[in-house]
Amino acid sequence: MAEVTEPYAPGTPCWVDVLAKDQQAALDLYADLFGWQGEVGPAEFGGYAVCTLKGKPVAGVMTAPAQEGQPVPPPVWTTYLSTDDADAAQLAITEAGGTVMMPVMDVGTIGRSLVAADPTGAVFGVWQPLDFRGAGIVNEPGALTWNELHTGDFAAATEFYRDVFGAEIAPMQMEGAGDYHSFNVNGRSVAGVANLHNDPAGTPAHWLTYFAADSTDTIVDTLTRNGGKALVPPFDMMAGRMAVLADPQGAIFAVINPKPM
Structure with a gap:
């Protein structure tokens, strides 16, 4: 665990x-x-x-609930x-x-x-x-395993997260990473940064949540049976087999069966 x-x-x-x-x-x-x-x-x-x-x-x-005069978020x-x-x-x-x-x-x-x-x-x-630090288990099936900023302006994002959090955004040093970047804290990669231009046209900048899975395909099958959608069906990439999903209410997240390190 x-x-x-x-x-x-x-x-x-x-x-x-x-x-x-x-x-x-x-x-x-x-x-x-x-x-x-x-x-x-x-x-x-x-x-x-x-x-x-x-x-x-x-x-x-x-x-x-919706605020007075405002739609439900x-x-x-x-x-x-x-x-x-x-x-x-x-x-x-x-x-x-x-x-x-x-x-x-x-x-x-x-x-x-x-x-x-x-x-x-x-x-x-x-x-x-204070009394609660956050996720108490990560990087195993069913738990948070990665977070990813999707942005169309790497320079602006780099300056902002450095000024606010002291984080550094730099090209990912991994074969096949292309223009993928790493979000580093104290010299350690803690998140990814993807080029928004690779997302479907009109997608706004966002942070994407990834959960680990024993089987990406099984998670996708379970989700679709429950009324969700596979926005990006399961595919193999450098870090493992992943998919981008929308739950039945429309919240978007990703799942990945990571390759052994």
Whole structure:
């Protein structure tokens, strides 16, 4: 079991959650796909559900009612980057040309969070851990295994994430990587950066969440039986066999059966 026992370094993806129109349907789906355990949480936290795998937290599932005069937000997976100071991160985001969408808020005694968009339009979250550091298990079937920024402006993204988190974006040093880049924290690759021009025309900048799978094809079959779609059907690439999927409510994520390292 790839258990996380150390704090996430600032700038490292540490948590993911999905915003769903029907929270219970999402909980049931991901339990079927990945074996997660989870239930609607306390009302004082908006019913936020922390899902677990083998007793360790892996992802959140939440719902958000429409604000007065505003439409219900679309279903989406969000990647959260760790920080030591959410207030300082919020200030740095605005100074670096990003947009704060949900200002810093306290989440009980477990941490502090905010949601923002980088200058290229990719939305991400920021998490300052207190009692809760984030994903407690990674890099095994059913758990988070990779996060990937899709951007059409590498220069702007490089400057922004360096200024806000001290991260560096550099070409991936791997045969066959092409124009794929690595998102590095303290010299360690913690995420990927893909060229948005390789996505379907009209795709906005975004962060993509990857979950590990024993069998990518089995996950795709299970998802489609439950009403989801394979936006990119299973295919073999340098890191393993992957697919890009949309759940029945429209939230997009990827699965990969990684090649042995």
